[in-house]
Amino acid sequence: METPRWLPYATSLGSFIGALIIGGIILAFVGGDPLNAYAHIFSAAFGNTGVLSDTLVKASPLILTGLACLIAFRARLWNIGAEGQFYLGAFGATYIVQQVFGKDVSPWIFIPTMAIAGIVMGAAIGLIPGYLKAKFGVNEIITTLMLNYIAFFWNAYWIYGSWSDRGFQLTPTFPANAWLPRLSDYAAQIPAFAGLTIHLGLVFGLLATVAVWYLLARTRWGYEIRLIGDNPNAARYAGIDIVRNTVLVMMISGALAGLAGMAEVTGVVHRLQDRISPGYGFTAIIVAWLAKLNPWAVIPVAILFGGLLIGSREIQPSGLARMLQGIILFMLISSEILNRYRIKIERKK
Numbered sequence: 001m002e003t004p005r006w007l008p009y010a011t012s013l014g015s016f017i018g019a020l021i022i023g024g025i026i027l028a029f030v031g032g033d034p035l036n037a038y039a040h041i042f043s044a045a046f047g048n049t050g051v052l053s054d055t056l057v058k059a060s061p062l063i064l065t066g067l068a069c070l071i072a073f074r075a076r077l078w079n080i081g082a083e084g085q086f087y088l089g090a091f092g093a094t095y096i097v098q099q100v101f102g103k104d105v106s107p108w109i110f111i112p113t114m115a116i117a118g119i120v121m122g123a124a125i126g127l128i129p130g131y132l133k134a135k136f137g138v139n140e141i142i143t144t145l146m147l148n149y150i151a152f153f154w155n156a157y158w159i160y161g162s163w164s165d166r167g168f169q170l171t172p173t174f175p176a177n178a179w180l181p182r183l184s185d186y187a188a189q190i191p192a193f194a195g196l197t198i199h200l201g202l203v204f205g206l207l208a209t210v211a212v213w214y215l216l217a218r219t220r221w222g223y224e225i226r227l228i229g230d231n232p233n234a235a236r237y238a239g240i241d242i243v244r245n246t247v248l249v250m251m252i253s254g255a256l257a258g259l260a261g262m263a264e265v266t267g268v269v270h271r272l273q274d275r276i277s278p279g280y281g282f283t284a285i286i287v288a289w290l291a292k293l294n295p296w297a298v299i300p301v302a303i304l305f306g307g308l309l310i311g312s313r314e315i316q317p318s319g320l321a322r323m324l325q326g327i328i329l330f331m332l333i334s335s336e337i338l339n340r341y342r343i344k345i346e347r348k349k
Helices: 006-029 034-046 049-074 082-100 107-136 140-159 200-218 220-230 232-237 242-269 280-290 295-312 320-340
Strands: none
Touching: 006 034, 006 280, 006 320, 034 049, 034 295, 049 082, 049 200, 049 220, 049 242, 049 280, 049 295, 082 107, 082 140, 082 242, 082 280, 107 140, 107 242, 200 220, 200 242, 200 295, 220 232, 220 242, 232 242, 242 280, 280 295, 280 320, 295 320
16 A cells, blocks of 8 residues: 555654653653743744844754755665764865965855865765775664764864864864855845844755755656665666665765865854764754655754754753654654554454
8 A cells, every 4th residue: 555645744743743742741740841941942943033043054054964864865875974974074174274275365265165175075984884885785874873983083183183273172263264154244235134144054055955856856866866765676677786876875975964064164163173063963864854855845854953953052951952852763763653554443353
């Protein structure tokens, strides 16, 4: 029996609502007021133009990392390394600042070069598990997960060493010509932009969404990716090169996460530091699944989680956002039974 098209999205919505209910029960158990807490999160994330701008800043890396996970998952490749790829994308952008260009280089050269460096670094670390999976059948869950730690310590080597700013665990602030432009930069021309923190990284995410959708839905290679994910045996019988596609998909996945790291370090942090991510690469796994591997659905889901990150910073307990993310992931996994099986009630004869 074919699964109705609406059912996966209904289960995602049900998973989110169920997570809110369970989270509310836990909040009430520890003495909190769930309704006030959720109302405050909503107000802090979407209550006015200023906080909505901050929410979109948080959503920008989630869109890119969510797409990174989505394209890998669509080919049935479990990329758990988007966090490490994000970090190395930030490293690539920082390398251009520290080692290649000076303060007098035009932003029209600086920013594209940093974007390319972030993409290349993300793709390079994505190549490793892709090649090991394709050639030797090594489990990509293990390799991508372990590569996260390599990326963390690789960055730490530089920011605690030769790139350290006066011995602190961060680099000197990037020159202004290496910053992604924000809406607030144009407040003199358009007063309504004053105080708005949205930067060019959001445009990167939207363009990447269009590109991933077109790739998966309108190209022959996208068809091959979908076929590999749906039925690897049929793909192999049809003559599709699974080895080549496995490597390319993991590289593209890493490239998207690397671009997210570049956008974060140049659009928000403006320097490389030890912890530049609150777990974007791991949250992206939930974003991709909650979107049911639909590139267009990644955008609203990423905005939702961006709002959760913004709003939950102002309430106690401070771990509410991570708790809700964990519950949502658990509910999503549990809800898959509704997509795979039908519950049928029959009268006993």
